[in-house]
Amino acid sequence: MTTPATLGIEEARTRLHELTVIDVRTPGEFAGGHLPGALNIPLDRIRRALPDIRHAAERRDVLIVCASGARSGNACRILAENGVAAATLSGGTAAWAAVGHGLSRPEGAARASWGMERQVRFTAGTVVLLGLLLGLLVHPAFQFLSAAIAGGLVFSALTDTCGMAAVLARLPHNRPRAADLGATLEVLRGR
Template structure:
């Protein structure tokens, strides 16, 4: 499925020309709190409802909707959700928030957090190590834990959908204490 994209430099030029630019950031609230483009609104990918979001735009559903994440992958997934729902005027910001910050797009910086990608690597590595240790010391069947995690990583690589990442995104440490403005202010 083809997704429309815009480079960070083009996005910066678009912003400088003025006018209304609606930007949805699909990262977790904690990732959003750490750094986000100043005009972005946070709607996490796992909570994204294209129909409800477009309806809430009050007639502006024909205007382009820009989608951003950390590096572009989740943004592309969000755009695909919109296209499947029948909304084709969605544009993924290439390279995500990281590339925008490098390109000089205004960003808001907040409290530092461990990225979701890094959390997945820590969790997957820990589960593989635990499976090997338990397989070696307790019972060989525990090697299955490592095999299961390996299969999950292969699946994530093929489908570009990470079940462990989606699970970790819902953990309490990846949520803000209260939704809305309190999250951005922390």
């Protein structure tokens, strides 16, 4: 497995006007704040958008972004397997915002109160604590709940994927609007 090319925050900022920026986070995360001019194509829809991304890549360099760089790295690998060169943003939108660069939000979009990573940490911690408490107070078998979450976290770290995030992304508060993939692909065709 090859490592995708990475653009640093400052290089991306100075080149933003000449890049096609694709944000592969969920529509809810995208609405919470994204790089200026970014287009939203959630990671689970990236294969459907391949022809249009390929078309855009013929005209401009493609930068793939997500919250921290994990999903964008996966998207870059999918694109590379299909002959499309793309770079990922080092540290993702979190690093972009951390150095003081602004994030854009769709008009009327409510700011998400918690990012996906924070939701995963909260959910994992709650389930582990619940498993321990129920294991002490009700029946020791409930401790397997904590063990399952611990195993899932180890698997997540080893594979650089997160099943819990995939499940949480489907909750209504993380999907305030569907990604308008058709409109996004039209924009890509024009670039």
